[in-house]
Amino acid sequence: MPLRSAPARSLPLRSRLRASCAVAVCVTALSQAPMSAAATPAPRDTDLQAQIEQLVHAPGGPPGVIAVLRRDGNTRVVKAGVADLATGRRPSPDDHMRIASTAKAFSGAVALTLVDRHALRLNETLGQRLPRMPRAWHQVTLRQLLNHTSGLPDFTDDAEFQSIVAADPHHHFDSRRLLDFVADQPLNFRPGSEYRYSNSDNIAIALMAEAATGTPYEQLLRSLVYRPLDLRNTSLPQGYRIPEPYLHGYDVTPPPPEDVSELLGVSGSWASGGIISTPTDMTRFIRGYAGGALYGKNVVREQRRWIAGASEPAGPGHNSVGLALFRYATRCGVVLGHTGNFPGYTQLIAATPDGRRSLTFSVTTQINEPIDPDLLGRLRAVQENFVCALLSRPGR
Incomplete structure (x- = not known):
């Protein structure tokens, strides 16, 4: 697949991105939209199309939107706007894109598969598996990393x-040393005592998986996730390029929109948010992951022990968190999944607990x-309507 080089970027744009959390996923308030008290009919196809058209044309709205609904063997693609403002090309389910923090679900898939195979334990600690980690962190468990109750300070803060990224957005980090940036810091709180989303958690998860197996994380992704779920166009690169064709991501504030698809290298995101995939592959992934296809029922049961906490950005409806998975309780029913955002991209993947609808x-x-x-509130409302369409009975 040919790769496209990134054009030079202006310093003001870099400053704006840094101010809006330019690396991986940025910390947002754990806001949760109230659930509607009264059930409403699922939107019709024409309603869904109109809603994403309105989202594209809203102030600060995205140049492009694509949604893939998969239900009982049938696929519906709803899209608006363009994949590339320069050419006017429409979005496609086979376009590559940065998946942002939905990549955290992939590190969860690796870790929980290893738990199922008895190579890792949920109560295993950082000190046991990674003894060179700061002593203050040694009692943090894999379970706490997976549900963001570890207290690890966030290296992206x-x-x-941040200074390195601002000076050179394409800087190549040693991904396995990202936690060194906060190794001199204590935990933010006693492990297990509260929920706080941290990009450091998933770096530590990947390092524990490597230590348990002696295998690079990228290879674990291929053997434990990509291959079993038939993901054909998913990868974890180290650079800033995206394979063609791809959904171009834009900074739209202030106008005019500026292409930031390849502004940042992803070695500084790695297991926390560096994966590139396509809507087609992400549909395959979330159906298998949320549906429990990668590991046994005992691990699925542990993964679905929900506590208070929202994904970032918050997903549709009322959010709660399990192990590298979120529960979105909407007015029409429950789906499981993950969200993410990265300069140029915002993502939601969700599926029913049996994986049949996504x-x-x-x-x-x-x-x-x-x-x-x-705009986030508006996006969540649209996403909830799409979930309602997904969960509606055929013919409604």
């Missing part, structure tokens, strides 16, 4: 890390609480 919802700008809370 570190001033030195939604992949991708937009080509970064939408989160700090950037535009009103």
